[in-house]
Amino acid sequence: MTLIAPSMLSADFLHLEKDAEFVNAEADLFHLDIMDGSFVPNISYGFPVVEALARIARKPMDAHLMIVSPEKYVRRFAEAGVRMLSIHYEAAGGRTGEIIDLIRSCGMKAGVAVNPDIPAEKLFPYVGKADFFLIMSVFAGFGGQKFMENSYERIASLREAVDKEGRHCDDTERWFTEDCGCLVEVDGGVSPANAGRLARAGADILVAGSSVFRAEDPAAAVRAMRSAI
Numbered sequence: 147m148t149l150i151a152p153s154m155l156s157a158d159f160l161h162l163e164k165d166a167e168f169v170n171a172e173a174d175l176f177h178l179d180i181m182d183g184s185f186v187p188n189i190s191y192g193f194p195v196v197e198a199l200a201r202i203a204r205k206p207m208d209a210h211l212m213i214v215s216p217e218k219y220v221r222r223f224a225e226a227g228v229r230m231l232s233i234h235y236e237a238a239g240g241r242t243g244e245i246i247d248l249i250r251s252c253g254m255k256a257g258v259a260v261n262p263d264i265p266a267e268k269l270f271p272y273v274g275k276a277d278f279f280l281i282m283s284v285f286a287g288f289g290g291q292k293f294m295e296n297s298y299e300r301i302a303s304l305r306e307a308v309d310k311e312g313r314h315c316d317d318t319e320r321w322f323t324e325d326c327g328c329l330v331e332v333d334g335g336v337s338p339a340n341a342g343r344l345a346r347a348g349a350d351i352l353v354a355g356s357s358v359f360r361a362e363d364p365a366a367a368v369r370a371m372r373s374a375i
């Protein structure tokens with residue numbers, strides 16, 4: 147099963163509860179883009195918004211940290227109710243393995259993300275350690291960017307490495323409660339038009355922001371993605 151994760155960065159913050167209930171009803175995960183204005187140029191939102199969403203979220207929260215020194219905030223994201231937490235390889239560098247262990251010790255699924263200019267092969271040493279990987283199909287830090295076509299190849303390469311180690315998980319529901327494999331996530335320019343090809347390339351989680359929340363009918367956009375995969 148391929149999961150749909152609407153990015154709350156594209157939600158209507160004047161009516162956040164309405165959009166959160168939409169995710170509860172129509173999608174599988176809340177994707178939370180956390181930007182610090184340092185690792186990426188923009189600033190998004192922090193713990194007050196995450197904690198407010200946690201009070202009404204009935205689907206797991208997936209936080210993508212686009213920040214420097216992510217290890218400083220791991221425990222607090224766990225306390226806020228986040229179930230999945232990804233850090234950027236570019237921000238963590240040689241501390242990546244250590245931070246993966248910290249995330250997991252806090253009871254969350256640990257992910258490692260890379261921007262489009264970082265070879266997917268940089269993630270291979272963490273197959274068997276990380277619970278999921280996030281391939282950015284646009285550069286982190288801005289919503290509404292155009293999907294980069296080389297992302298299919300990057301996803302397929304990573305998926306092959308995960309499969310080779312016998313780490314792919316076909317049961318995403320069991321994945322949340324057991325140490326039973328590794329998922330591949332993609333974020334950036336995801337829409338009903340490319341959802342099917344992304345799933346066939348090996349993506350288990352599709353993060354979609356603008357194509358969902360800015361659609362005339364967001365629920366129809368999610369259903370279109372589901373029908374494509």
